[in-house]
Amino acid sequence: MTSAPSDAAGRESPWSIAQVADSFGVTHRTVRHYEDLGLIAPERRGTQRLYHRRDRTRLGLILRGKRLGFPLEEIRTIIDLFDAPRGRRTQLEYVLGQVEQRRHDLEQRLRDVQDTIEELGEFEQRCRADLARAALSSTSTGVNA
Amino acid sequence: MTSAPSDAAGRESPWSIAQVADSFGVTHRTVRHYEDLGLIAPERRGTQRLYHRRDRTRLGLILRGKRLGFPLEEIRTIIDLFDAPRGRRTQLEYVLGQVEQRRHDLEQRLRDVQDTIEELGEFEQRCRADLARAALSSTSTGVNA
DNA sequence: CTTTACCTTTACGTAAACGTCAAGTACGCG
DNA sequence: CGCGTACTTGACGTTTACGTAAAGGTAAAG
Structure with a gap:
């Protein structure tokens, strides 16, 4: 393993x-x-x-x-941030500022993903409803597998 | 408004x-x-x-x-999916299959974002700890703003 | 009727993120 | 020692996602 x-x-x-x-x-x-x-x-x-x-x-x-x-360039600055020396206070404060920016960015993306997943779900419901209706009208079985 | x-x-x-x-x-x-x-x-x-x-x-x-x-090409197929006719059953089933793919993709991205935010948070904690220590060693005030 | 502010198409330019050779090097094996 | 396989460094090609400049149409304002 x-x-x-x-x-x-x-x-x-x-x-x-x-x-x-x-x-x-x-x-x-x-x-x-x-x-x-x-x-x-x-x-x-x-x-x-x-x-x-x-x-x-x-x-x-x-x-x-x-x-x-x-x-990629932005990714570089981010991961460089992660193993930067961050010794002095000015450096640390700068790093924390950058972290805040990244966080905002990521939270926007989080909302984007969540919203999209939600809309996708609603759309899927509509499709399934349509599918059920189509099944009803094309076959006379009504309820089955 | x-x-x-x-x-x-x-x-x-x-x-x-x-x-x-x-x-x-x-x-x-x-x-x-x-x-x-x-x-x-x-x-x-x-x-x-x-x-x-x-x-x-x-x-x-x-x-x-x-x-x-x-x-952009993928985006096109997605939004085309949304206002596709989706009349016949074969079409509906195809659409639902595509939706499943999108959902998987989005859930992966959701995990990516959540993981990154989490790691960012841990990193921020470490930084703040370092900052607190730096403040202690550089000033003799100890606890203040 | 000209100016001005938008709008249009056409077309070449460019930056990012690699793909795709070409040609040479280094290493293990029979 | 030669052979094959994997690794190396260029260097040019390609795709995506636009930027940007050229050259002109249109419609209201002065």
């Missing part, structure tokens, strides 16, 4: 680009594109890329951000 | 492209682009476009779909 192979000491061995790409259902080109834009920075053993869990976590965040309709 | 001007008989007068564009916060180019892709089809008085409430409703759906990260 472990998704990543690990050695006897429990240290996870890194993944290749093909492995991460496959596991996330994207192409290696996509993964490298995200690296070009600075969204991930896998370790290098010589010329090969090594993806650790941290990288895979970030990739997950990226793809989720994409599903939510955020542009 | 009425958003659209109407005559004495209560019939709403149609809007110009500039009016709809402004009211939705997009450019006229955007509105015409959606028309090019077949997402809206305003009435024509001669060469001028006249936007009725139906068009504005659709535009609202389009923009919401965009906020949710759906591509």
Whole structure:
């Protein structure tokens, strides 16, 4: 059930680009594109890329951000925010400000999704009603499966 | 408080492209682009476009779909679904199938948004904790505004 | 009748997010 | 050592979603 192979000491061995790409259902080109834009920075053993869990976590965040309709550049600023140093107070206050913005954005999206699901439900009801009527008029059985 | 001007008989007068564009916060180019892709089809008085409430409703759906990260082509199939004839039973069953797909998609997005908001909240807590500690170490006031 | 403010089509430009070769490199294996 | 497989770096192509400029039509105002 472990998704990543690990050695006897429990240290996870890194993944290749093909492995991460496959596991996330994207192409290696996509993964490298995200690296070009600075969204991930896998370790290098010589010329090969090594993806650790941290990288895979970030990739997950990226793809989720994409599903939510955020542009990659914005996604970069967000996940950079998450592991920023945030040492000094000014920095912390800036980060908190950004967080507020993101929250507003996400709450708008939440409303959008909820509204759409609701409307979809109403529409489905109408369809089912129509379907029931159609069944009644096309067959004379009236009530059945 | 009425958003659209109407005559004495209560019939709403149609809007110009500039009016709809402004009211939705997009450019006229955007509105015409959606028309090019077949997402809206305003009435024509001669060469001028006249936007009725139906068009504005659709535009609202389009923009919401965009906020949710759906591509315009997919949005078109969705809103076409909404005012499709759906007369025959085969058609109705097809429509219901499509609705199911949309619902799955939207529920995924709902989870995405909720998870992100939650993680954002946790992150914010950590930041606030850090901020409190920073305040303690930089000032000797301890507890204040 | 000209100006002005909108509106129209046509068409090329562009930024984002990759896809798709091409050509070379590195590694395990027989 | 050669072979195949996977990885690498360019670099150009493509799709989506418009931006933007050119060139002109139209309708009320002065």
